[in-house]
Amino acid sequence: MTEPRGSALGHRLAERDLTAAPDALNLLESSASADSADRQDLLKATSPAVLGHEPAGHVVGITGPPGAGKSTLISVLVRELRAADRSVAVIAVDPSSKRSGGSLLGDRARIDFDPADKNLLIRSMATGDRLGGLARPTRDAAAALSAAYDVVIVETVGVGQSETEIADIADTVCVVVQPASGDALQFIKSGIMEIPDVLVVTKADLGQIAQRARRDLHAALRSLGATKTSVVAVSSVPPASGISDLIDAVDAHGESVDLVTERAARRRAQALTEFAEEHGRKGMTALGGRRAAVKEVKTLDPTLDVPQMVAELLRRAES
Amino acid sequence: MSDHRLPKPDRPWMMRTYAGHSTAAKSNELYRGNLAKGQTGLSIAFDLPTQTGYDAGDELARGEVGKVGVPVAHRGDMKVLLDGIPLDQMNTSMTINATAAWLLGLYIVAAEEQGATEDQLQGTTQNDIIKEFLARGTYAFPPAPSMRLIADMVAYTVTNVPKWNPINICSYHLQEAGATPIQEIAYAMSNAIAVLDAVRDRVDESLMPQVFSRISFFVNAGVRFIEEHAKLRAMSILWDELGRERYGVTDDKLRRFRYGVQVNSLGLTEAQPENNVQRIVLETLAVTLGRDARARAIQLPAWNEALGLPRPWDQQWSLRIQQVMAFETDILDYPDIFEGSKVMDGLVAEMLEGSRAEMAVVAEHGGAVEAVPYMKAELVESHRARIRKIETGEMKVVGINDYRETEHSPLTDDSEGGILVVDSAVEAQQTEALVKWRSERDQAAVDAALAEVARVAETPDENIMPSTIAAARAGATTGEWSATLRNAFGEYRAPTGVGEAAGSFAGDEELEGLRDEVDRVSEAIGRRIRILVGKPGLDGHSNGAEQIAVRARDAGMDVVYEGIRLTPSQIAASAVQEGVHVIGLSILSGSHRELIPSVIGALKEAGAGDVPVVVGGIIPDQDVPELTAAGVAAVYTPKDYNLTEIISEIVALVAERNGVAQSA
Numbered sequence: 012m013t014e015p016r017g018s019a020l021g022h023r024l025a026e027r028d029l030t031a032a033p034d035a036l037n038l039l040e041s042s043a044s045a046d047s048a049d050r051q052d053l054l055k056a057t058s059p060a061v062l063g064h065e066p067a068g069h070v071v072g073i074t075g076p077p078g079a080g081k082s083t084l085i086s087v088l089v090r091e092l093r094a095a096d097r098s099v100a101v102i103a104v105d106p107s108s109k110r111s112g113g114s115l116l117g118d119r120a121r122i123d124f125d126p127a128d129k130n131l132l133i134r135s136m137a138t139g140d141r142l143g144g145l146a147r148p149t150r151d152a153a154a155a156l157s158a159a160y161d162v163v164i165v166e167t168v169g170v171g172q173s174e175t176e177i178a179d180i181a182d183t184v185c186v187v188v189q190p191a192s193g194d195a196l197q198f199i200k201s202g203i204m205e206i207p208d209v210l211v212v213t214k215a216d217l218g219q220i221a222q223r224a225r226r227d228l229h230a231a232l233r234s235l236g237a238t239k240t241s242v243v244a245v246s247s248v249p250p251a252s253g254i255s256d257l258i259d260a261v262d263a264h265g266e267s268v269d270l271v272t273e274r275a276a277r278r279r280a281q282a283l284t285e286f287a288e289e290h291g292r293k294g295m296t297a298l299g300g301r302r303a304a305v306k307e308v309k310t311l312d313p314t315l316d317v318p319q320m321v322a323e324l325l326r327r328a329e330s
Numbered sequence: 331m332s333d334h335r336l337p338k339p340d341r342p343w344m345m346r347t348y349a350g351h352s353t354a355a356k357s358n359e360l361y362r363g364n365l366a367k368g369q370t371g372l373s374i375a376f377d378l379p380t381q382t383g384y385d386a387g388d389e390l391a392r393g394e395v396g397k398v399g400v401p402v403a404h405r406g407d408m409k410v411l412l413d414g415i416p417l418d419q420m421n422t423s424m425t426i427n428a429t430a431a432w433l434l435g436l437y438i439v440a441a442e443e444q445g446a447t448e449d450q451l452q453g454t455t456q457n458d459i460i461k462e463f464l465a466r467g468t469y470a471f472p473p474a475p476s477m478r479l480i481a482d483m484v485a486y487t488v489t490n491v492p493k494w495n496p497i498n499i500c501s502y503h504l505q506e507a508g509a510t511p512i513q514e515i516a517y518a519m520s521n522a523i524a525v526l527d528a529v530r531d532r533v534d535e536s537l538m539p540q541v542f543s544r545i546s547f548f549v550n551a552g553v554r555f556i557e558e559h560a561k562l563r564a565m566s567i568l569w570d571e572l573g574r575e576r577y578g579v580t581d582d583k584l585r586r587f588r589y590g591v592q593v594n595s596l597g598l599t600e601a602q603p604e605n606n607v608q609r610i611v612l613e614t615l616a617v618t619l620g621r622d623a624r625a626r627a628i629q630l631p632a633w634n635e636a637l638g639l640p641r642p643w644d645q646q647w648s649l650r651i652q653q654v655m656a657f658e659t660d661i662l663d664y665p666d667i668f669e670g671s672k673v674m675d676g677l678v679a680e681m682l683e684g685s686r687a688e689m690a691v692v693a694e695h696g697g698a699v700e701a702v703p704y705m706k707a708e709l710v711e712s713h714r715a716r717i718r719k720i721e722t723g724e725m726k727v728v729g730i731n732d733y734r735e736t737e738h739s740p741l742t743d744d745s746e747g748g749i750l751v752v753d754s755a756v757e758a759q760q761t762e763a764l765v766k767w768r769s770e771r772d773q774a775a776v777d778a779a780l781a782e783v784a785r786v787a788e789t790p791d792e793n794i795m796p797s798t799i800a801a802a803r804a805g806a807t808t809g810e811w812s813a814t815l816r817n818a819f820g821e822y823r824a825p826t827g828v829g830e831a832a833g834s835f836a837g838d839e840e841l842e843g844l845r846d847e848v849d850r851v852s853e854a855i856g857r858r859i860r861i862l863v864g865k866p867g868l869d870g871h872s873n874g875a876e877q878i879a880v881r882a883r884d885a886g887m888d889v890v891y892e893g894i895r896l897t898p899s900q901i902a903a904s905a906v907q908e909g910v911h912v913i914g915l916s917i918l919s920g921s922h923r924e925l926i927p928s929v930i931g932a933l934k935e936a937g938a939g940d941v942p943v944v945v946g947g948i949i950p951d952q953d954v955p956e957l958t959a960a961g962v963a964a965v966y967t968p969k970d971y972n973l974t975e976i977i978s979e980i981v982a983l984v985a986e987r988n989g990v991a992q993s994a
């Protein structure tokens with residue numbers, strides 16, 4: 012008997028068969044109920060529980076206001092990472108039109124790629140009916156791809172809430188701002204924006220204003236006691252500059268965090284959210300109320316993927 | 331003497347025909363024929379590889395060599411192209427932009443070989459890169475170094491080739507991309523400011539009046555010819571003002587607004603193509619009727635513009651339109667006939683007000699270079715609005731959305747459908763000829779010359795022209811010169827402008843219905859319908875692809891559009907990575923017979939052979955069976971003007987291929 016589609020794709024990803032990635036993403040994006048079991052199988056096959064360890068790929072979130080230069084920066088980042096022979100998947104999220112439900116997925120146009128390069132994947136996603144900067148399948152996609160690729164980059168839409176959402180799915184969050192925009196400073200000071208792991212000032216080719224922006228942001232972060240955040244100035248137009256500094260900063264952050272604990276905590280939080288969405292007040296009551304549920308979720312096997320955690324919560328609620 | 335007559339009729343404008351195809355020798359023959367028919371200036375159309383800086387044989391040149399213009403790879407080609415045409419007397423317009431410095435270099439060397447000196451040369455290099463980013467697509471380098479090349483050429487010619495027009499600021503292409511008259515004026519003037527400011531940094535201040543006087547314009551004139559004439563009067567007023575106020579040009583003569591024109595082609599139709607002749611005649615009135623804003627040079631499209639390339643007979647017909655206008659009518663006998671017209675003054679005032687406001691917006695963005703993404707998005711939006719007016723019938727186009735019943739037209743009866751078809755053997759011949767050229771030249775001299783070009787490119791204070799002319803003389807090729815600069819400057823992809831186009835269709839029931847259908851099919855498939863709109867090859871005609879992309883979005887699809895100039899393998903890789911349900915390819919440059927099968931081949935190789943492909947653009951009827959046989963599911967041409975209908979058919983195709991039952 013042939014293996015069911017979902018687990019087959021999952022296993023191929025786990026074996027770093029990158030040709031499985033587009034189909035895996037098609038499946039993860041599917042909202043058809045007929046695909047639901049396959050979807051869960053795929054996530055299970057790429058979960059730490061099955062792999063025996065956290066997926067090795069580093070999930071890097073790139074967020075910041077539209078026009079700041081995120082996609083252009085990703086283009087040069089990808090080039091540099093590929094030159095270092097690291098495989099890269101990029102998930103670029105664009106907004107859907109509220110009126111029509113359709114979208115123009117424009118980030119891809121800014122990211123250069125060599126069509127013969129099998130170790131690079133660029134995939135666009137539309138936010139659909141979700142508010143914020145990510146699409147419904149983005150989390151699952153990033154998790155699954157991190158089992159196959161060395162680096163998974165997620166570009167958010169870059170408005171409002173997305174700054175916090177990306178922190179729920181990425182190991183390292185880079186906030187990208189352009190010089191003289193001023194927003195970033197205000198957002199950070201007023202607490203609207205969580206303090207990023209890496210702060211990137213783009214368009215350094217514009218000269219002094221970029222250097223000044225970098226210094227101001229650096230000072231602001233220090234005054235808030237955020238001594239761990241590095242501030243990097245980059246130029247993404249030729250001749251590009253600052254890119255290897257940025258990669259160093261991102262790598263250093265990735266190495267400094269306790270991935271096992273952090274990812275498990277993120278999965279648990281997500282499982283709780285999804286459980287609440289799916290089973291409502293009744294479900295939560297069955298778990299003994301919100302506070303009990305928060306405790307309950309901490310007792311779950313940390314290596315499970317999100318759907319399995321949700322299933323486990325449901326079992327406990329029903330028993 | 332009366333003041334309603336001129337003492338002596340004016341001299342007519344310069345008459346040109348935009349021409350070139352296949353090879354330098356074939357094009358030379360064509361030029362000599364045109365000159366013998368009374369054409370008074372040359373206008374060279376280069377092929378797309380020459381315009382974008384690739385030699386025949388390069389992967390990116392595939393299918394495009396000699397197609398829509400003449401390939402010119404080195405001084406030998408230029409010599410053949412201009413053989414027997416005395417360059418000390420000829421006035422030559424070259425539609426060349428990213429590689430303008432190089433082609434001017436080749437022209438100077440070809441003239442030198444004829445014994446003509448730089449100070450005798452007259453003509454124009456188009457050399458306007460901002461409109462390439464906005465509308466025309468033959469750019470090669472990023473904005474900053476591109477502007478430097480332009481400034482270098484202006485600075486060089488103003489002293490060395492003083493009769494040359496080093497740049498033609500183009501509003502023509504903006505109208506062809508959907509611009510309103512006000513956008514045309516405002517963006518062209520803002521563009522001129524960006525160029526002049528860049529030159530100001532590179533020449534002695536005392537030369538600025540001279541520089542100002544060498545800047546000419548290339549404009550458009552649509553069929554609403556009264557308004558179009560007002561537009562030109564407004565431009566001349568703004569130009570005068572700019573010279574006086576911003577650049578301190580005190581000599582009136584140096585502030586004259588000089589322009590050449592090609593009349594509107596976007597409005598010329600595939601259906602009942604004979605009607606295009608009336609349109610062309612009326613449009614020509616816009617640029618000839620009023621003496622105060624009359625064109626210096628005119629070139630006209632032909633009746634078969636929307637069918638394909640014109641044959642010599644078609645071009646002759648258009649030249650004769652000019653000759654009848656200039657030599658049979660009394661247009662040239664009078665002073666300005668609009669002086670004192672309330673209507674004209676009112677229209678001009680409106681144009682001035684509107685364009686000043688729009689120029690201010692561009693200035694707020696930091697000037698024309700920085701405002702490219704803004705202007706591009708505005709153009710896509712204007713074009714969306716224009717197409718919408720045709721669809722709803724608010725704007726009548728005879729033969730398209732009204733008066734469609736027609737007798738059979740005998741004009742298209744010949745075996746090729748009334749157009750010029752370029753022999754596809756040309757590409758191989760040119761590639762071989764190039765191999766021979768390379769084997770016979772002094773390679774060490776070429777290497778040294780190109781090394782010098784590279785050095786100067788990295789030295790912003792030096793002018794690129796002397797080393798470029800030396801490389802032309804040494805025998806370097808278009809592709810080599812361009813590769814040297816690509817290496818120094820990097821490359822660039824212009825913004826697509828589609829993300830911002832508004833698209834509010836309140837009350838459009840057809841579209842509402844289509845959205846429901848898109849939702850239904852998407853739900854059945856499990857994912858929202860995803861389309862990839864792709865532009866293979868060097869073709870820069872983006873209008874169709876952009877408008878299809880925007881309408882597909884407005885119909886509720888997820889749309890991947892990466893802009894122009896992609897290789898078949900890039901398109902195939904994107905289709906696979908993005909998991910699209912359908913691919914729509916757009917080609918207008920005539921390379922569909924080579925490139926569409928290549929894309930389909932690349933898709934099969936990438937494992938996406940089952941994704942349906944539809945094609946749109948300038949596809950002659952006689953080519954459709956070949957494309958269908960290659961696996962194309964449907965072909966759309968300009969006759970199919972209703973975008974919602976096109977998208978409906980695509981949705982039906984996706985439904986069928988995915989086994990989704992038709993809606994009740």
Ligand code: B12
Nearest residue numbers: 595635636638870871872873874914916919920946947967
């Ligand atoms: C506008 C135009 C331009 C503009 C383009 C602006 C832009 N950004 O798009 C400008 C002025 C820049 C231009 C330049 C050139 N042009 Co021009 N241009 C035209 C013109 C007049 C109209 C095309 C157009 O935009 N129509 C409006 C759009 C909406 O219609 P459309 O693209 O045809 O799309 C419709 C269908 O075809 C279909 N469709 C199209 N694409 C797709 C995609 C999908 C997925 C689907 C489903 C449907 C679909 O649906 C649309 C709905 O009606 C045509 C002649 C004509 N009247 O058709 C010549 C024409 C295409 N140009 C031509 C040439 C030669 C050139 C140049 C190459 C000349 C030169 N040697 O330099 C240059 C260079 C351009 C380049 N970089 O490639 C030739 C091509 C000849 C050939 N095929 O053999 C034509 C046919 C004129 C001619 N007779 O000589 N051009």
Ligand SMILES: Nc1nc2c(ncn2[C@@H]2O[C@H](COP(=O)(O)OP(=O)(O)O)[C@@H](O)[C@H]2O)c(=O)[nH]1
Nearest residue numbers: 077078079080081082083213214215246247248
């Ligand atoms: N000068 C300069 N412009 C840049 C740089 N990076 C991006 N841009 C430009 O900024 C604009 C927005 O870039 P994009 O990457 O699309 O931004 P995003 O919306 O954040 O993804 C584009 O016009 C880019 O060309 C840079 O480093 N220097």
Ligand SMILES: [Mg+2]
Nearest residue numbers: 081082118166
């Ligand atoms: Mg982006």
